[in-house]
Amino acid sequence: MTNDELLWRIAGGSGDGIDSTSQNFAKALMRSGLNIFTHRHYPSRIRGGHTYVEVRAASHEVKSRGDGYNFLLALGDSFARNPQEDAYYGNEEVKPLTENLDDLREGGVIVYDEGLLDETDVADLDEQAEENGWHVYPLDLRGLAREHGREVMRNTAGVGATAALLGMELDPVEELMEERMSGEVLEQNLEILEIAKNEVEDREFTHDLQIPAVEDGQKQGLAEDHEQVLVSGSTAIAYGAIDEGCRFISGYPMTPWTDVFTIMSQNLPEFGGIAEQVEDEIAAASLAIGASHAGVKAMSGSSGGGFALMSEPLGLAEMAETPIVLVEAMRAGPSTGMPTKPEQGDLEHVLYTSQGDSNRVVFAPGNAQEAYEQTRRAFQLAYEYQLPAIVLYDQKLSGELVNVDEAFFDREPNPSLGSVLTEEEIAEAPHHHSGKFNRYQHDVENGVSPRSVPGQEDGRFLVTGNEHTPQGHISEDPDNRVNQMDRRMEKLESIRAELDADDQSSQTLYAPDGAECQYGIVTFGSQQGTVEEATKRLSENGHSVKALGVSELLPYPTKDVKAFLDSVEQCMVVEMNASAQFRGLTQKELGGYGDMMTSLLKYNGNPFEPEEIVDGFESSISGDGDAPGHSTTFVPAAGD
């Protein structure tokens, strides 16, 4: 086992404070100069149920969760139900210690709270530890916390123990506590941290694992002199919206979209904006339409089921050409599915839902930075081309924390309403002799007919979800119909051309050994970082392979994907769903390539680990694609 990265897993029950403890720990590691990537796993429950967060920290760049973990801080589930062996859900209390224990790497360290977890609960722990070379340190964290503060502070004791075992300085942890707490609570926490550390330091250590060394100049992808900030994908989406001048959000809570909704709702009032929690998602999408129509940059969003309710208003926005930005945070479906688990199964849903030919933009960002950039781009395209633009992401990207150069966010705001006219321009613009403004002109550049906003003098027109004349009056005239339809569809071609002309493509090519490769791996959205890490290892293993992370889904980036596929002999498509939706889309858009694309799928509720992609790839080229021990599914190329 190498010591160049820490994969610290803190495991407990929902309600045990796992999330906040891990965030602070991650921040402390970031402040001490390490790169961070977190992975959050939690049940759809408020109290109880195995919850864990993995904090991966290294001095080299990290773009993904790691393979397994090498440090387990098992707090035990203090809100477990039925702690009996034969209960339907098993013995929940010990799950934070026993579940996925086989993912603990050889030589790994275990600290568990013996105040809650009994040795007899995990009868064969010693045996397993012996077999795997694990180092086990039972500690009465609960007792310690109770003695010097309150029981909830056993997390703090766990962090103190971690620091002692890893040879880590406490300064950044203490600093963060001082920023966040005060009074007695702060004092008690500091004391517990210190005591736990001292108590552990008195013991004899058998493990080698240490906090990764921070060597100057070793950090890749980081500007040395720049401060780092820790952000999630949801934060990046919300901040992209804020920087585009979005000041209206309407929504209805649903995991995992709630994160973006919450961040926006907390910030908008301060920025003189408006956030509305409304009665349902039909209303949520409709409010965004109403606000945008009246001249405000607006967004809404949801997750699978809630987004389904938005279908009809989404189609209205396409027909009426009212700009809106929607975000869709995927979780495992169908139906209520697994609310807190990631999946990429809503791709087709988001591309096509609502009646008629779809007329929208869909982006699927690959990481936090892309989430920020592409949310901004979504607003620009929506308001310029007057259509819905959707940011499609998932529970994984939503919650994972990464460090980003703070300078990245130092950008100019862009509050432009896009193709909206001023009153002076309206006065010059074509009107019908009835007095109505020709809002939906037939022959216009790029298919975009500029709009007016209610309240502007002489700008009045009618919006309707029915097919309509240039003034917006309902019309079923065949010539007008074809004209309007063609004009609306032309907007997608114009957008495609605009995106193709960008200096930097939204598709991310990763080619550690250069462009000449025998094999390719393609993915879309949030799996990008994991695919890149797997590709790096494959290339280190001697394979000739490169990867492409696709973000533009509609209009489809035909040029980029075709060029990539044409440059390799065989390609594996990695996605988190059971029916290979992205591969299907690619075949449809490119009209072929089915015989050179295989699929690696995963839909058990956990995102890919790099190793699964490595093994899946290797067995796909040397065997039948089966990767024993992994929960991935291989689908051969068509005709195989």
Place this chain on the structure above:
Amino acid sequence: MSAFSAIETKRDVDQNEFTPDIEPQATWCPGCGDFGVLKALKGAMTEVGKNPDEVLLVTGIGCSGKLSSYFDSYGYHSIHGRSLPIARASKLANPNLEVVAAGGDGDGYGIGGNHFMHTARENHDMVYIVFNNEIFGLTKGQTSPTSPKGHKSKTQPHGSAKDPVRPLSMSLSAGSSYIARTAAVNPNQAKEILVEAIEHDGFAHIDFLTQCPTWNKDAKQYVPYTDVQEDEEFSFEVTDRQEAGEMMYEAESRLSEGEVLTGRFYQDDRPSYGQEKRHTGEMPEQPLAERYFDDSYEWERSADLMHRHR
């Protein structure tokens, strides 16, 4: 200067300004009550001195939804049942707009019922006209949420087994702050009530009885009608919740028996949603829509929030 001079400039308005010069002409059936709403709305807007470019009329789908096609202003003919969420967001985005939402009884009390309840609760400063013809007009005469019990139609061949909804009572318990019922056959009262509704600072709901001679033949011209404010049989205080509730119950019950009671049923002066939201610091003092036309505005940036993430 405001980016919206139609709102800023106050001028005399002629009723004809709300009539499109040429097509489209109203395509409602001869004798349809919907004509009455159109006429009353034109009269009322003229009286309150609003000009066509400062009015946003959002409609649902149905014969009633066509109102925005025949009333010359900014119009939004939306989708079935969704006029309210669109309309109320436009009002939040630009509170200076005169916002009116309108639709049918199926649109508002059926498919859009949830929005009705919540928009009333929030008390948005706008007018909501429900064309109540006790039938689905546009889809050719099916039983609607307000159709009387026993109503026969192609989809209820043995007569509806359901009691009709009580729109006024529903409105009261949901939280509307102005509730009235009028009828297309009573144009003067209709206009007066619309003027009051427009001038009311809060959610003003009008249940507008609109006869449908095409599909609701057995009924229903809504004559003779009685004005509850004028008839001596009734004496109640419109600002008294309890008395208003009893009066509404009476009016709804009698309509099922063929007696038409119209007038103002409830009125209170609780703060509108906009006022409440400004009070809690969740809505700007200046219309948000103005900001996008103000070149001197210093837009906040996410960079201002970075201290939380260091």
